[in-house]
Amino acid sequence: MSAADELRALQAALAAEHAAVYGYGVVGGRIREERRTEARSGYDAHRAQRDALMREVHDRGATPVAASAGYALPFPVADSVAAVRLAAELEDRVSGVYSDLVRATAGARRREAAVALREAAVRAVRWRGGGVAFPGLAERAERTETAAAGAPGRSGHSPAPGPSPERVRSSSTPSR
Template sequence: MSAGPRPRQSSDDEPQVPQVTVEALQRALACEHAALWAYKMALAFIPPEWATRARGDIEAHTTLRGQITQTLSDIGQRPVSAQPAYAAPQPVVDGVSAGALLVSAETDAIAAWRSVTERSSSVPLREAGLKAMVECTGRLAYWRGVTERSPVVPVFPGRS
């Protein structure tokens, strides 16, 4: 994303990024917004020994959100805004249910970043998408492990 080479714009300032790629980037940004909401919600419920990890994950998602926002701005697109709140897939009432929320958030993020890699012909965007997928998969494995979900790393992360 903005850490590497950026997609070039044509002389008339129209981005040379296909609409399908822009849409995938916007979905990834929306997932990053949702992931940050999920992590901040989960912090109220998770045990202290998980909180340090969660704060590091918040930093990682904040970085991804900033990079994708910059990338969209660089190609002349208005980044989607965060929603005021999101619906959790199940009620969050304790550490395990908060961890399950984070499993869901990371699963959604991996799928969104996979979409970016599939819908872009730009090498820097594909590399950024793959890197984000790998990082999200590491976070997913942690949260699946502490919530005792098996397998810890699902087969083909990012595929439903």
């Protein structure tokens, strides 16, 4: 793992956090009243992670990747059901980039990335009502779910925001 690899993984995590903050803004606008506290908590957690990552990238002498003005969503979010689905997808996306960050780093940074991965996976379970065997590792999660269902092909999960729905981990931010 080189310093450049670590910086790329940090920037990808930062980009995913920018997208999650944006996405939670959409979630908060559509979610039912009884889940607004949960949505606010997710929004606040992603803002805090985003800010910490921005400081870390800056401290490494690099310019933090900027947030986009807007992000394409993977599906229309017209009601609370869709908002819950989007929140789970956002957490899946963040789990994927933190999984990459765990692989690209060592020491304290790796531990922090593992904690962020765990927290995102827990939020995804809360939103979805169930989890995956290997959060952040889409290809393993798909095989586990497919084997459990006894069906060939992809699991029944809807695509994550972004240009490549087949691999949640492959692109960390929704397309513009």
